[in-house]
Amino acid sequence: MSLPLLELFPAGLRGRLEKLPQTLLLSLEEIRVREGRPLEIGFGGGSAFVCPQGKAVTDSADAYRPTREDCRALLERVTNHSLYAVEEELRRGYVTVAGGHRIGLAGRTVLEGGHVRHLRDVASFNIRIARARTGCAASLLPELLDPVARTVKHTLIVSAPQQGKTTLLRDLARAISAGQWYHPQAQRWGGRKVGVVDERSEIAACDRGVPAFDLGPRTDVLDACPKAEGLMMLVRSMSPEVVVADEIGRPEDAYALKEALHAGVRVVATAHALDLRDVFARPVLAELASEGMFGAYVLLSRSGGVVRHRVVGADEAEAEARKSSGCRSVPVIRSPNADGVRHA
Template identity: 50%
Template sequence: MDMIKPFLPQAVANAIEGIPSADKGKVEEIRIRVNRPIEVTVRGAPLFLPYRTNQGDADLLLQKISQHSIYAMDEELMRGYITIAGGHRVGLAGKVVLEGGKVRAIRDVSSFNIRIAREKVGIADVLVPFLYRNGSWAHTLIIGPPQTGKTTLLRDIARLVSSGNSGVGVPPRKVGIVDERSEIAGCVNGVPQLTFGNRVDILDACPKAEGIMMLIRSMSPEVIIADEIGRREDSEAIQEAVHAGIKIITTVHGRSLEEIKNRPTLDGIIGPSVFERYIVLGRMDGPGTISKILDGSGMPLAGKVKVM
């Protein structure tokens, strides 16, 4: 929260201070909408603050998150979000500008969704017996709906793989991170602001499929980390990495393995021929609740585990 406050208009920052102290550390999202009260998501539930934002607040917030250079952010506006220092992602909604039938940008921004990125160092350690076998990391897919902690867990897995754990006989490996949304590493000017080991190389703000291929060609990673796969191109790049002997650890939106099996863009990689482990997340006890760990055939290896 301290990292986010400098980006907020003063009136909005003052309203955020009104969040009960017991809830401040549990904030997941801050939604700012013109002419509406600020909505804060705490432990999955909405909390409305007694301040209605105005157009001036929205204009100032957009200027601050774009570092007063909104016209230099065309690529981010085309994707509908801007990532700020610390890996916090600000989603945008407003008037969509089309060019050739495709989204070119968002103008007259009237809604903002600030998703709070949290670093939870050590939460992946409990997964070592399931993901590290016979001296090698398993191809792993983390499955979960939004706000279940997929990126937070993936980030700590990247830290664990790149730093190793001598206490349990896990050596550090060369890790390549394709950070398309700048959420995994929270890079500022290409330098990660979050915790990793020494053996990590990051392609920041790079599309996943292109980034995976770039890492294969140029950085000789032993493990590639990427977030939120879903396009056909992502599946093809993952298959290339697997055939090159590189381990893949990534995430996907979904409620279950059965659900993502039905997604046509993923049909080439779901199954034991690629992924050896599936981690399914839910919100039964809040973000970071693993409902089950499955092997490559979908057979259960472990039940509910709370990691955050």
């Protein structure tokens, strides 16, 4: 783990985390701090607790239990000593800190008009550790290429949380921007102009507008911008050839993606879903799928620390849609350029 992230923690927590073996620190994926409850770490698909002496243990009874003071000090550091400055983030339940690390928060909500206005009495933190894994898209990208258009297909990456969607998306953006297609027939294609809408500041981890992660030489980033609005802004102002967005699912996201498609821009996005059945069970994603928005679906699965992918083409996805609906047929209208071919 990088030293700057350790410095985020108050002394009582940091001292114990720093005592963990270096190999374990480097493989950490999340740290869960809960007031009065065991300090927990996640790594490589597994988890353990941290005891007062700074060792990983399996029995929660042996774990260190963060105090109210630990949690108060951590919240102060996470919010840079200004709850007001991150009020919008608190309303959404997370804060993104330098380096693209996302801190999930839970506590008592303050409602206004039936909607969450603020979060107070924060007693749970989930620190999700962001890392660049350069080259992790190497085995996948060749399966997503559109040889006719010499670019990438419209692609939806699907998995449950913590399967590596954002990490993979980041490296896809880098490779497409750099023209690193990992395929002998694409050596002369060159890179594409990429636009990234980074609503949660996780993909690029921008510092004053400059990405902390390598997203390639032809990539422009709209940081901390709602996806739907950001997609339209990029298409209008930055003339991207490929747009990238994380965790789509709202109606306005679908509208913006379709507008990008009709503007001739390729789309690479992620969504939370276990499999294609889940995709077609979500109204917004089902609408996009039924209109033939995507030429490829990437299904991620994880066993231990190994992430595997399976690429499903549009035709197989349509068959899955028919199966999921319980109908013999589902009307599918293919959008132009979903897979490089215009369908009747």
